[in-house]
Amino acid sequence: MLDNKDPGSLQISDISRHAGVSASTIRVWEQQDLLRPTYTESGRRTYREADLQIALAIKRMRTVEGMKIAEIKAALAAQAVASPDPVREADEEASTSEVGANLRMLRLARRLTIRVVAEEVGMDPSVLASIERTSLGMDMPLLKKLARFYGVTLNKLMGVAASEPMPDREFVTRDHGEPLPRLGLGVRMERLNMVRATMACKRWFVEPGVHSNGAYRHEGEEFLVVIAGEFEITIDHSRVHHLTPGDTAYFRSDMFHSWRNPGRETAELIWIGVGDDF
Template sequence: MSNDAPVRYKVAEAARLAGVSPSTLRLWESQGLVVPGRSDTGHRQYSADDVARLQRISWYRVERGLNPAAIREALESEDPTDSPEGSAVSDIGRRLRSLRHAAGKTLDQVAGDMHITSSTLSTLERTSQGVSFKTLHDLAEYYGTTVSRLSGEERDDVSAVVRAGEWRTWPETTPGVTVQLLAEGRIMMDCHRFVLAPGAASEGAYRHDGEEFMHILSGRLELVLDSDQFFDLGPGDSLYFESRRYHSWRNRHDGETILIWINTPPTF
């Protein structure tokens, strides 16, 4: 019987194939040059693509004498996306990378401005994953855009009717936060269905222009406005507030919390 599961290499195996020591791989990971997957038990696992990337990193370091920042830029130039062309998963990361290049910024510069690590930003640009909801919002604001635009909501080829269960979904940039689109196109409202896993949170407060409305369908959500107003919202509850107020949120339910969330104008 054939086995089509992708090959995964442990640290020692990947290091041997790349011609470096295991400690060097850990150093490159801390520098944001490569981000391996993890097993269920938390151990690093390198794919065949990761090993090929490690070999390129080693070549740039030894043959070209590049520092980590220059190696990252060189890898991006030769490999602009790690996902298939047109993949929805890579769209947000690809757009963020294009915006950074247009601004003439390096990974280290933007990461420093955002107070996040270069490895976190590199992972986001390559996979559209790995940051908090607040960080994603702050990055969009930094580049003068919105999360909704980064997610490709302003398309022209959309239907006025969205059937139940046929919602298009944002890439899951934040673990446990699923955002489904209830309306798309060049419209005056962001209309979303949020599905929050237990414990999912914004991981910080953010604000933007506009007004917001939310209606809880199931579960329980804690929303905090201006750091001192706490709202415990359950099924059937609604809340309306000005988006310029700092707001943060967390699923306080031991199961999923599902809510309808609308922003107007579309400034998130």
């Protein structure tokens, strides 16, 4: 096995930060055979995104559901049966995200250090270093700041391919849209209109407990409709709207907005935006 030079691999500090638990807690979970890292030739722990998803599940089962270790082991074993190769599946999904690599290329093109960029956007340099290396730990407010700092659109930062010219006839999407690079753990998006148009249409999937990690704003207008689950959106830091299937919301994008999934199941919604930065 090669030493830990794989830019997609995670360190124990990455797992600790993203899961919101201490490194010592991660080590205890390993001793309890809940997590199984691999080791480099130098003895350093290395993880894949599947391990992070397991750590997040363990934390949820411990803190929210109050499950005991034996119950957690049984639940994880059941998940492994349902998804026999979670590492491969997680790695395939992670490979679609180019955000970290794009951020690094933008920074190096300007001959800037991680510390300089982090100070300019108001973040911890170690977090930016982790994002560049793993494409994990991102959220919409942070990416908006980074896009503005580098003078690029969010789509450019995400590495989204340019849309096709507007066709002479209608455009129909069957079943699934084009998967987009993820903007954070627990958020998955599909682009529904792959043509150059005034509106950008996306299908969002937001897992339980996931949130935007703060409010953000930009030019344009937005409309969304909830298809499944629950979704909560807050406008101008004060107006909170709890949405369930069939509910819709419209707002100007230049108003601060934040969101979260307060429910127990994945929220699915269609989100339409007008503006270059949606």
